Amino acid sequence: MPADYDKGAYPEPPRQTPAVDKQTALPNPALILSKLFYYSVDLPVTTFRDAVDSIRANNKIVYYHQKFRRVPNLTECQEGDYVCYYEAEMQWKRDYKVDQEIVKVVQERLRACHQREGSSYVQNCAKEIEQFAEVSKNFQARYGDLGAYASARKCLMKQKARMMGTEGV
Amino acid sequence: MVGMSVLRSAAAFAARLSPLKSGNNAANLLARTIPRTDKVAVRWGHGKKMFVVKPTDFYDRRFLRLLQYYILLTGIPMAIIVTGVNVFIGEAEMVQTPEDYEPEYWEYYKHPITRWIARNLCDSPVKDYEKMMAAIQTEKEKADMRLTQLEVRRQMRQKGDGPWFHVDTLNKEFIDHSPKSSPDH
Numbered sequence: 001m002p003a004d005y006d007k008g009a010y011p012e013p014p015r016q017t018p019a020v021d022k023q024t025a026l027p028n029p030a031l032i033l034s035k036l037f038y039y040s041v042d043l044p045v046t047t048f049r050d051a052v053d054s055i056r057a058n059n060k061i062v063y064y065h066q067k068f069r070r071v072p073n074l075t076e077c078q079e080g081d082y083v084c085y086y087e088a089e090m091q092w093k094r095d096y097k098v099d100q101e102i103v104k105v106v107q108e109r110l111r112a113c114h115q116r117e118g119s120s121y122v123q124n125c126a127k128e129i130e131q132f133a134e135v136s137k138n139f140q141a142r143y144g145d146l147g148a149y150a151s152a153r154k155c156l157m158k159q160k161a162r163m164m165g166t167e168g169v
Numbered sequence: 170m171v172g173m174s175v176l177r178s179a180a181a182f183a184a185r186l187s188p189l190k191s192g193n194n195a196a197n198l199l200a201r202t203i204p205r206t207d208k209v210a211v212r213w214g215h216g217k218k219m220f221v222v223k224p225t226d227f228y229d230r231r232f233l234r235l236l237q238y239y240i241l242l243t244g245i246p247m248a249i250i251v252t253g254v255n256v257f258i259g260e261a262e263m264v265q266t267p268e269d270y271e272p273e274y275w276e277y278y279k280h281p282i283t284r285w286i287a288r289n290l291c292d293s294p295v296k297d298y299e300k301m302m303a304a305i306q307t308e309k310e311k312a313d314m315r316l317t318q319l320e321v322r323r324q325m326r327q328k329g330d331g332p333w334f335h336v337d338t339l340n341k342e343f344i345d346h347s348p349k350s351s352p353d354h
Contacts, residue, residue: 056259063261064272082305
């Protein structure tokens with residue numbers, strides 16, 4: 001079976017199942033239903049997965065994470081050095097993608113926390129809420145209204161406007 | 170009496186031969202039952218049998234049949250191939266890059282079919298990157314050369330001491346001085 005998710009980022013709440021204290025002789029419907037689900041859904045699916053995994057075990061392939069070298073930014077390029085501009089542009093595009101994924105991860109954590117806590121999420125998820133607010137505010141400030149044809153130059157101009165205080169005017 | 174029975178049998182025989190003639194109605198021949206072959210009870214089960222008149226659906230059904238055929242012609246082999254790959258080879262697992270190993274460019278993808286396409290049909294992204302940078306460098310050099318040419322033109326035209334913008338001076342031996350060689354000509 002594939003690896004489990006990161007338990008540190010998505011902590012499970014403590015189990016609140018009480019100890020079994022049967023006071024009647026009648027069968028427990030919840031138990032019956034869970035056993036039914038197990039035998040009709042869980043067991044066939046798990047056996048199928050194990051069968052397919054055993055077939056695949058001979059042809060295992062692996063893939064790696066590609067790490068790109070850092071190149072000079074747009075600000076560190078000489079004027080008219082279009083090759084340097086191109087490399088800086090590509091690096092900026094990669095960083096843009098990475099930042100989008102970061103925002104998605106933080107958002108996913110907030111949603112998981114909300115799902116876990118139920119109606120008391122406002123207090124218990126305060127850290128996640130604050131983290132998400134900060135991350136999305138920074139993302140909006142940096143990449144906010146650049147649009148579909150965003151480029152490193154436009155981002156740099158947006159940063160300049162931000163520094164000069166003229167943004168939003 | 171005998172003549173009457175002969176007549177009756179003759180009428181019956183005539184009715185049998187040509188049942189549709191007006192005089193040969195079976196109701197006239199009272200006593201004898203004649204087998205009538207034109208008015209037979211046809212049994213089709215129960216229910217009224219209708220001949221339903223509707224416009225042709227031949228062309229529609231032919232279109233759907235052909236559509237199904239041409240879609241499944243490549244659809245079924247593709248489905249078999251993709252299912253086979255997913256069951257027998259399966260997706261890759263992410264591992265840490267070993268220290269001294271430089272992975273090939275197709276080893277950065279997860280699905281085996283994507284890896285195959287990247288390996289056999291596509292160029293390496295490094296090659297594409299380098300090609301783009303080479304094109305940019307060529308264009309930059311062309312642009313720089315054009316700018317310097319313009320600058321040189323400007324300088325040479327202005328200062329006049331360069332090889333461009335030369336107007337050749339005429340050979341003084343070809344000037345005809347005869348109209349001005351003597352006064353009051």
